[in-house]
Amino acid sequence: MSKYHPLSEAEAIEIARSIVEVFPTGEELVSREIGDGNLNLVFHITQPATGRSLIVKQALPYVKIIGDSWPLSLDRARIEGEALIKQGELAPGLVPVVYRSDADMALTIMEDLSDHVIMRKGLIEGGVYPDFAEHLAEFLSRTLFFTSDLGMNQQDKKVQLGRFINPDLCKITEDFVLNFPYFDAESNNIEPHLRDAAESVWHDEELLLEAAKLREKFLTQAQALLHGDLHTGSIFVTPASTKVIDPEFAYYGPIGFDIGATVANLLLNFAGQEHWSPDEAGRRDRRAYLIHTITELWTRFERKFRALWDEHGVDKRLSVRGYQDDYMKRLLQDTIGFAGAKALRRIYGLAQVADIATIPDRDARERAQRLALDIARNLIVSNRSATSIEDLVRIAETAAGY
Ligand code: SR1
DSSP: OOOOOOOOHHHHHHHHHTOTTTOOSOOOOEEEEOOOSSSEEEEEEEETTTTEEEEEEEEOSEETTTEEEEEOOTHHHHHHHHHHHHHHHHSTTSSOOEEEEETTTTEEEEEOOTTSEEHHHHHHTTOOOTTHHHHHHHHHHHHHHTTSTTTSOHHHHHHHHHHTOOHHHHHHIIIIITTGGGTTOTTOOOOGGGHHHHHHHHTOHHHHHHHHHHHHHHHHOOOEEEOSOOSGGGEEEETTEEEEOOGGGOEEEOHHHHHHHHHHHHHHHHHHHHHHSSSHHHHHHHHHHHHHHHHHHHHHHHHHHHHHHHHHOOOGGGGSTTHHHHHHHHHHHHHHHHHHHHHHHHHHSSSOOHHHHTOOSHHHHHHHHHHHHHHHHHHHHHGGGOOSHHHHHHHHHHHTTO
């Protein structure tokens, strides 16, 4: 019989106490459940006498925001632990330290990053993260290149792929990101003032076709080991540090999905500036910063990925003239397409984002929602004709009236 059960705070404390590298002494430990995500329990364990702390994360066997009618495999905790360890090897310093994982109890015990802020919150509060694009480009280029057929032994990759079969979490994405927003699904959460905009999506043949092609890519293209849910709520930042967390959606999928996820969330914040910036000048400045971050992220990613290809490419076929350029063009197009899809689902789908959903004034919120939708639609329909990150910039700026 499985020993799994959701932990009480007292049990989380007992487990934390066994991590002697963090708590070598026996003073009192205090626990607080801080999980505000959709799927897990998260215990923040502190030792007031020493100021030491760690995080105990436990997967729940269902989707927290829906309830036990949507069961979820606990194997995702094993996947998360293994993905974090792999990412830590490939991109040192850019993920939290894992002290222990326990597949039976669906636990990952890891470094406490409370000296950082969740990037979504930081951006909403007007934070500036000058090293973020460089750090995330490093994380993405190294974790994606070295887990792909370009950067690792291709037979070993097939074996690795088997360790990251993640059907339940992929289904969440296949449904909530790439299916439900495109029809009148029960789980959509459409504010009355936005109903007409959602309906226009459901009748937009051009959009529906491109979205279906993106979904097919997500279902079939096992390019590299993805983080799988790389929105700004999965990234901790300070002005000088970036840590990517929560890779429980990790699976072998299309590289552009990970880059697109981050870009989408920067664009959702861009749209949210309808409220978060106090005046038109501030709004322009803030949006310029977000666009600069997106451009730098892509440019640095591309430069690093090409350098890894040139230096560590495992295969003679990789030097065929024009192949790298063609591959990078397709990555850009996928990034743009998935950025659109990842943004669109957050506007009237089940799980929305604070950048827009918490805007208190209805009119400002509606302006942000319509702006985000305009950007998302145009990214999706134009993804396969994009040739440069400037194409994305133009779409966002035009939608904002710049
Ligand atoms: C039921 S949708 C839950 C969402 O939360 C996670 O962070 C993923 O983004 C997922 O799509």
